[in-house]
Amino acid sequence: MLYAVLCYHDEAEVMGWTPAQDEAVLAKRAKVQQKVAAAGKLGPVARLMPTTAATTVRSGREPVVIDGPFAETKEQLLGFYVVDCASLDEAIAFARELGHGETGALEIRPLRHFETGSRAR
Amino acid sequence: MTDLAWIDAALTAARPKAVGALLRYFHDLDQAEEAFQESCLRALKTWPVNGPPRDPAAWLILVGRNVALDDVRRRSKTQALPPEEILSDLNDAEADLAERLDSAHYRDDVLRLLFICCHPDLPAVQQIALALRIVSGLSVEEIARAFLVSEAAMEQRITRAKSRVAAAAVPFETPGAVERAERLGSVAAMVYLLFNEGYSATGGSAHVRVSLCEEAIRLARLLLGLFPSEPEIMGLTALLLFQHARARARLDPDGNIVLLDEQDRGLWNHDMIAEGLALVDKALRHHRPGSYQVQAAIAALHARAARPQDTDWAEIDQLYATLERLQPSPVVTLNRAVAVAKLRGPEAALAMIEPLADRLSGYFHFFGAKGAFLTQLGRTEEARDAFGRAIALAHTPAEAAHIRLHLDRLMKDSQSA
Numbered sequence: 001m002l003y004a005v006l007c008y009h010d011e012a013e014v015m016g017w018t019p020a021q022d023e024a025v026l027a028k029r030a031k032v033q034q035k036v037a038a039a040g041k042l043g044p045v046a047r048l049m050p051t052t053a054a055t056t057v058r059s060g061r062e063p064v065v066i067d068g069p070f071a072e073t074k075e076q077l078l079g080f081y082v083v084d085c086a087s088l089d090e091a092i093a094f095a096r097e098l099g100h101g102e103t104g105a106l107e108i109r110p111l112r113h114f115e116t117g118s119r120a121r
Numbered sequence: 122m123t124d125l126a127w128i129d130a131a132l133t134a135a136r137p138k139a140v141g142a143l144l145r146y147f148h149d150l151d152q153a154e155e156a157f158q159e160s161c162l163r164a165l166k167t168w169p170v171n172g173p174p175r176d177p178a179a180w181l182i183l184v185g186r187n188v189a190l191d192d193v194r195r196r197s198k199t200q201a202l203p204p205e206e207i208l209s210d211l212n213d214a215e216a217d218l219a220e221r222l223d224s225a226h227y228r229d230d231v232l233r234l235l236f237i238c239c240h241p242d243l244p245a246v247q248q249i250a251l252a253l254r255i256v257s258g259l260s261v262e263e264i265a266r267a268f269l270v271s272e273a274a275m276e277q278r279i280t281r282a283k284s285r286v287a288a289a290a291v292p293f294e295t296p297g298a299v300e301r302a303e304r305l306g307s308v309a310a311m312v313y314l315l316f317n318e319g320y321s322a323t324g325g326s327a328h329v330r331v332s333l334c335e336e337a338i339r340l341a342r343l344l345l346g347l348f349p350s351e352p353e354i355m356g357l358t359a360l361l362l363f364q365h366a367r368a369r370a371r372l373d374p375d376g377n378i379v380l381l382d383e384q385d386r387g388l389w390n391h392d393m394i395a396e397g398l399a400l401v402d403k404a405l406r407h408h409r410p411g412s413y414q415v416q417a418a419i420a421a422l423h424a425r426a427a428r429p430q431d432t433d434w435a436e437i438d439q440l441y442a443t444l445e446r447l448q449p450s451p452v453v454t455l456n457r458a459v460a461v462a463k464l465r466g467p468e469a470a471l472a473m474i475e476p477l478a479d480r481l482s483g484y485f486h487f488f489g490a491k492g493a494f495l496t497q498l499g500r501t502e503e504a505r506d507a508f509g510r511a512i513a514l515a516h517t518p519a520e521a522a523h524i525r526l527h528l529d530r531l532m533k534d535s536q537s538a
Binding site: 010011012013014015016017021049050051052053055065066067068087088089110112113 | 127131134177342343350355395396399
């Protein structure tokens, strides 16, 4: 079974960490990652940019593009894609197409850091 | 992380919202700050035991308010409210409060808090000092160090600024759309000033200066989180990120200024640049250009160039032309002249800045740029004069040392010629 582990935290707090604190957390996590990676079990790892860099496409008959992260509580996170786009417009077009004929929303959040991982397909 | 470290980070992060909300309850800045202090002290006692509350800001507001109410009750000898030790478990109360303090409320609370620091009667430095004290929660000592004054002098300035603000009617009603936009404009300008104070390095240690820049970025991000659809706030945040991304490359190990062309671009912070580019991308979609966006777009072109010779100077020239229209200023024209020098040569650049001589007669960078253009034209004597004026106007030893370097080169060149 593949599992996605999603990281949540108070953003304002994490952004307030000093570089040293941030690096310490990453280093601590890297140790755990390395263990799993060595076993060939690690999939993609990503760190997202802050929610202020996010754009949301609300699906529906007329998709609506909204600045900011997806912030509703009645819908749940059900999946995600990682896609390489030349521009935000390209990413928005992809999200519109994905959500075509659906309701719900797709949040577009630029990645800050990305690793492909060690797991063989 | 230790208890103290995460609690400190959580308290700092929650501060603008919490003090903003407490100010709305008490209508008094000192009382709001005292209540926040008190709730922080209680957080330090109970959080390590009970763990972090789900919504730290809501917890701090609730406790801060209760402490004040408790005081009133104690004085009137009625029953006290429950102690906050059990409050961490009262998730219902927390959730309820968090709900009432929805993002719209927080937005106006934080904006108000920042806005009162921008009182037009306060000189720029006092606006910044007040914001650092009230919104960012820096100690008076830290602020004093940043501005190279004694702690007592800074204390006095902040106290005076506070009473100035208190005497002016603080606007507590919910602002209308126009008013909100005006407030946002003033606050954005203050954040920009704060960043420049850190960036221009008129004094203080590099470390202190960097923290001012970081604080400005934190406030810009805070504003953007509250006003996610304002392209100018995206532009402002992006601009600060681009400028700050170069911080490590701007000074060499001896503290000498390194110009953009000569900076080691590998030292630039590419995370910050990527975030800035994402924000510029977002802003452009709104088709509502403004001066922060244009400045961010210029900085983005510099940031995008892997090597100095890859810089798109034609586009930069165009963007400065737009900026001259949006925000006419001799300093903007001076900056444009640097792009013009790259595009059409030093003669055209010199012709462009000649008419600015009167208005920029006290401006260090005017003479620095003029000297550089004259040097390129081989007009050594005039260049030496211009550099001499620049040194006289330098604000920091680093600025003066940088110009002296140019003078030394001129001397050597004229000797070898």
